[in-house]
Amino acid sequence: MDALGKSTTLNLLNFKNLSIRTFWITSIAFFLCFFSWFGIVPFMPDVVRDLGLTPDQKWNSIIVAVTGTVFARLFIGKMCDKYGPRICYTWLLMLGAIPVVLLGLVQTPMQFIICRLFIGFIGASFVITQFHTSIMFASNIVGTANATSAGWGNLGGGANRLGMPLIAAGVVSFGIAETEAWRYCMVIAGVVCFLMGIVYYFFTQDTPNGNYKELKVKGELPQSKKDEVSFLSAIKDYRVWILFVIYAACFGMELTVYGTMDDYLQNTFQLERVTAGNLVLSFALMNIFARTLGGFFGDRFGRLKGLRGRVLFLAVILAIEGVMLSLFSGMNGLTFGVVFLVGFSLSVQMAEGATFSVVPFINKKAIGSISGIVGAGGNVGAFVAAMVLKSKSAIAEKTAILDNQGLGEDVVNAAQAAAASQAVSEGYFLIGIFVVITAVVSLAIKFSTEDEKAIQKEMKGIPVPN
Incomplete structure (x- = not known):
């Protein structure tokens, strides 16, 4: 522990340590939120058939799920600064469970789309997780803690590919019709989220020194009403917006690339759908360690070169990410394609971890607001990139279909696949x-000499007033 009660190590088996206990609970809560958020994805063919969704309705449901998260992340960051992570996470889990459960009860396409919009709000769980670990761990280890909790939580977005079918199989074993299994799975996921909200309330606390409510009464909360940094103040810091773009360039691009990778692998390398899906899933599972590496090296460079060292590492790993994706976009052979795709997967997740090894040091009085803005950047980046790829691919495919009309279905399909592959390849390169x-x-992210000196004191265990 440092002088402020924050943990200086990430000893994951020390459950008596409040910071470690909070780390586990917030990571599991994050995992469950992402599991529920993307839980319907494995069942989309059943949903389309059951509700009669048109292609436009299907795409609209995907878009609103991402769009809702942007606004939720911006809002929840400010709430964390004001009320603390414990209350915010409790309410998010319990209220977020409602649309998850209701998704299993929908009867019309419009009801489905509305539920997906509100389910997207639980994507704000990322912000609370990063905020809570940021105030529980000391400067020497906070990057590693943030990256690990985020990486393990993100696993929920990939684990549903394996977990939801298993839950469905269990439901069917009780005599439920297979076509109705997806509904029961969503209800179960919602109930688990609600119960996790109760766990969060009773088994965590806001800071190493107590909850916000009690600290305010005692006058010990570092952020009094007089000097509280508002959301408006946070958005005036140019460094916040650079980090917004950075997170769009890593997490946003990861979401977009992996969201389009199944079809790209099939069209470009002629892989079977199951093989392509499993390959993409394996890259998602790299979150187990890849994000942690980004946070770890961010902390390491921070110890060697101060706050500037964290920025330098972030810049280097971002550059590697961009180069890996650009090289992958030009590959026609599967072997080298997979090599560069692994390089991209590793570097993009490390860049995400490295980003949040910098965030806690921008302004310690507005960590929640800044985390919310930066986190929203990831979803904005994903939305913009997805729209660009979708438009390029749609135009190319329509042109290919028109140019090959009358030549047979196989020829048209092959031309359409080739056109889509080329369009997405160009998109990946850009x-x-x-x-x-x-x-x-x-x-361009800079820190003052005073900031650098303050962090050096913290690293030496000297308490620094907030």
């Missing part, structure tokens, strides 16, 4: 260039 440019821009 995204890679954007990421490299962002890496250069990230070097």
